[in-house]
Amino acid sequence: MAEKFKAPRGTFDVLPEQAAQRERLFRSAREIFGRSGYRGIITPDFEDTALFERGVGKSTDIVRKEMFTFEDKGGRSLTLRPEGTAPICRAYVEHGMHKLPQPVKLAYQGPFFRHERPQAGRYRQFNQIGAEAIGSDSPMADVEVITLLSDLIEEMGVPGVELQIGSLGSLEARAAYLEELKSHLRSRSEELSDDVNERIEINPLRAFDSDHPGTKVVMADAPHLLDHLDPADTEHFEEVKQLLNAASVEFTIDPTLVRGLDYYTRTIFSFVCDRLGAQSEIGGGGRYDGLIAQLGGPDTPAVGWAAGVERILLALDEEVEIPGGDLFIAIESADQRAKAVALASELRHHGMVVELDLAGRSMKGQLKHADRINSRFVLTLSPGEPARLREMATNQQQEVQPSEVLEQIRRT
Numbered sequence: 001m002a003e004k005f006k007a008p009r010g011t012f013d014v015l016p017e018q019a020a021q022r023e024r025l026f027r028s029a030r031e032i033f034g035r036s037g038y039r040g041i042i043t044p045d046f047e048d049t050a051l052f053e054r055g056v057g058k059s060t061d062i063v064r065k066e067m068f069t070f071e072d073k074g075g076r077s078l079t080l081r082p083e084g085t086a087p088i089c090r091a092y093v094e095h096g097m098h099k100l101p102q103p104v105k106l107a108y109q110g111p112f113f114r115h116e117r118p119q120a121g122r123y124r125q126f127n128q129i130g131a132e133a134i135g136s137d138s139p140m141a142d143v144e145v146i147t148l149l150s151d152l153i154e155e156m157g158v159p160g161v162e163l164q165i166g167s168l169g170s171l172e173a174r175a176a177y178l179e180e181l182k183s184h185l186r187s188r189s190e191e192l193s194d195d196v197n198e199r200i201e202i203n204p205l206r207a208f209d210s211d212h213p214g215t216k217v218v219m220a221d222a223p224h225l226l227d228h229l230d231p232a233d234t235e236h237f238e239e240v241k242q243l244l245n246a247a248s249v250e251f252t253i254d255p256t257l258v259r260g261l262d263y264y265t266r267t268i269f270s271f272v273c274d275r276l277g278a279q280s281e282i283g284g285g286g287r288y289d290g291l292i293a294q295l296g297g298p299d300t301p302a303v304g305w306a307a308g309v310e311r312i313l314l315a316l317d318e319e320v321e322i323p324g325g326d327l328f329i330a331i332e333s334a335d336q337r338a339k340a341v342a343l344a345s346e347l348r349h350h351g352m353v354v355e356l357d358l359a360g361r362s363m364k365g366q367l368k369h370a371d372r373i374n375s376r377f378v379l380t381l382s383p384g385e386p387a388r389l390r391e392m393a394t395n396q397q398q399e400v401q402p403s404e405v406l407e408q409i410r411r412t
């Protein structure tokens with residue numbers, strides 16, 4: 001027998017019984033984005049590798065270890081996108097969106113790729129929904145985007161979610177603090193993990209995120225960036241907190257919060273869910289005031305987030321039953337095929353969900369099949385006999401003219 005294939009490691013199939021819940025999530029997201037004026041954007045699934053190296057940062061795990069990078073036939077280095085913000089900023093600059101009324105408010109959904117160790121809630125191809133407000137430095141923009149995700153989580157009914165917020169300050173103000181943090185790390189380097197040690201100079205903040213026991217002990221006494229913000233950053237953070245309260249979005253402040261991407265400035269946030277085990281973050285993001293300029297655009301403040309579609313669905317952990325169709329048309333013999341096809345086509349144009357027997361079953365087999373697929377009604381067509389419409393739930397049957405079927409079903 002020929003060898004069978006499996007989906008590649010870290011990937012998964014979305015089967016029809018799982019698709020309904022996913023659809024509900026996408027529909028909710030579209031509605032929530034629309035109500036606040038966020039409009040859809042689609043960028044390619046791959047980009048120049050350099051975009052992520054420059055945008056996400058060379059010291060990040062994503063760029064160092066997790067990118068699916070390949071060379072095309074012209075020798076260009078391309079990468080399957082590991083995240084959505086750098087590509088959207090690339091598009092903002094490429095299409096001169098700074099000339100549009102600001103901020104430009106964008107929303108997206110689609111597949112992303114990271115070569116991570118697969119586990120529950122962590123895949124190599126996964127889907128994100130995200131939103132970005134580009135061109136505003138107002139704390140109101142921070143709160144508007146955070147509220148989008150908070151509303152989505154609430155509308156979907158995701159249980160056990162907490163919003164954590166922090167601030168990284170501006171790039172300039174952070175520099176002095178980073179020196180202090182680095183000397184703290186250097187002074188206790190023998191207690192740190194190799195990974196943290198290697199990155200003391202290039203990315204000391206990541207030490208806050210480490211699971212390594214020794215590193216955790218060192219980080220418990222580390223200075224906090226929140227205590228080193230400059231007055232403008234502090235004011236921004238204070239206003240974000242006030243406005244979140246005004247929007248009735250609950251949050252906790254986490255002075256050790258950091259994120260895995262280099263581009264963040266000022267506000268950062270993370271929605272975590274207690275039902276998810278190790279991979280507990282449903283979604284998160286923050287402000288990235290320097291990124292557009294770093295990608296060759298004008299100085300443009302921006303804020304946004306991404307949420308993991310699969311994590312939201314895992315936290316919901318429920319399958320939506322696929323509703324049965326309205327009508328199954330069963331035929332006694334091949335003579336009724338044309339009639340059945342014509343009627344199905346007409347009823348479908350009226351928006352009815354209609355199915356036909358495509359497997360050449362006997363009349364008895366067709367009735368059994370209609371029952372298995374949960375059809376609400378069955379219409380039987382037999383030569384020389386009137387058509388009969390049966391409601392499956394009540395088993396009530398009546399003779400009908402095919403032209404009356406639509407009316408009959410609508411009335412029930």
Ligand code: AMP
Pocket residue numbers: 083114116121122123124125126127128260281282283284285306307308309310311
């Ligand atoms: P990030 O782009 O790293 O800020 O991640 C944003 C969100 O995407 C996370 O909160 C997760 O919900 C989701 N996510 C990130 N990486 C993965 C992955 N490998 N598998 C599934 N979901 C992920």
